[in-house]
Amino acid sequence: MPATLPAIIEDLRKSVVTDRLRRDPRSSPGHPLGLDRTSAAEVIGWGQANFDEPFEALSAEDRVLLYAYWNQRRHLEELSEAFRQLFSAGRPKDPLIVIDLGCGPFTGGLALAGQLGPEDQFDYIGVDHSHAMRTLGERFAIATERIDSAPQIERHWSATVSEVDWQPPPGWRPVVVIVSFLLASPSLDVGVLIDELEGILARLSRGDTTVVYTNSSKPDPNRSFPAFRDALTRAGFRVLADATGDVETERRTLEFRYALFHRRQQRTLQLGGD
Ligand SMILES: C[S@@+](CC[C@H](N)C(=O)[O-])C[C@H]1O[C@@H](n2cnc3c(N)ncnc32)[C@H](O)[C@@H]1O
Incomplete structure (x- = not known):
């Protein structure tokens, strides 16, 4: 049987990460903060970025939200x-x-x-x-x-x-x-x-x-x-x-x-x- 995430984790991720990104004016469907998956991977340094530094127009907070959305x-x-x-x-x-x-x-x-x-x-x-x-x-x-x-x-x-x-x-x-x-x-x-x-x-x-x-x-x-x-x-x-x-x-x-x-x-x- 496939492993599924417990419902409380799905709910928490929705409220803390996904909904927040969805409400952001830069986002469009499938493109949180306006980025596709490949561009987002670069922004988060494939998980190894110095997340506290801004990246171009993106803030540290944007970078960790993208990490949580794509990698966590x-x-x-x-x-x-x-x-x-x-x-x-x-x-x-x-x-x-x-x-x-x-x-x-x-x-x-x-x-x-x-x-x-x-x-x-x-x-x-x-x-x-x-x-x-x-x-x-x-x-x-x-x-x-x-x-x-x-x-x-x-x-x-x-x-x-x-x-x-x-x-x-x-x-x-x-x-x-x-x-x-x-x-x-x-x-x-x-x-x-x-x-x-x-x-x-x-x-x-x-x-x-x-x-x-x-x-x-x-x-x-x-x-x-x-x-x-x-x-x-x-x-x-x-x-x-x-x-x-x-x-x-x-x-x-x-x-x-x-x-x-x-x-x-x-x-x-x-x-x-x-
Ligand atoms: C790939 S992420 C993994 C995060 C988390 N463990 C997970 O599985 O989602 C690596 C994390 O380690 C932190 N990190 C990297 N080197 C570190 C160090 N020397 N001391 C403390 N944190 C470090 C980064 O800031 C980043 O949040």
Whole structure:
């Protein structure tokens, strides 16, 4: 059966992105902001733009709206399927802490919200160096908050991992780390990313930690993946899945690169010395 996006995600995308673009005087049917798909792909730098800079007559806000219109949907389809499988044996017993690295407009938070219900809650830490992305993400999160069937979500937005504002002492809550279409970014240093991830995990929780990785199936966007996988393995993560797979949707079959890593809760006391 083809994977479909949950109705709440379709509704949220309509109100936060599609309707807004449709009302814009520059738009015409099939041409949001007056651009066809090829021109829009260039405006958003095939997903890798510096979204905070204007592009010709288009503002940063225009660029992230075009990203959400053209690119976010397939990422939501893939992550929704990943979360559906992750929680097929049962929803999380304790409230999750979710860190979405290179979060874009709340993509991982939306996908997870679509798989959980009003009895669930999670903290969502959205890290993205683009202010315009975080702003659109917060707009999505506010709209999600107004939906009765959605989980309760406490948000924490940050431009960098090291600046994440997290006050509670580290506990044992389960953590989910989302890395969706981030590794293609030319500005990314995987060694730094993993060091920062270890730093924030030490501040958040010593509980079970799952890393969900999704990306294009093409080789170039995954060029840093071997280093990413090796660094996670050295940090004590087990590789549960590492494959190129298909998600069949109503529109088309999406081929994507997918990996899942898991580290059990860390009860062992790390002692210094030899
Ligand atoms: C292709 S988009 C993916 C967004 C989101 N994860 C999704 O699946 O829709 C990549 C995002 O990562 C952000 N980004 C790229 N390099 C980054 C870095 N070094 N630190 C933080 N964010 C970064 C970009 O601003 C952009 O929003």
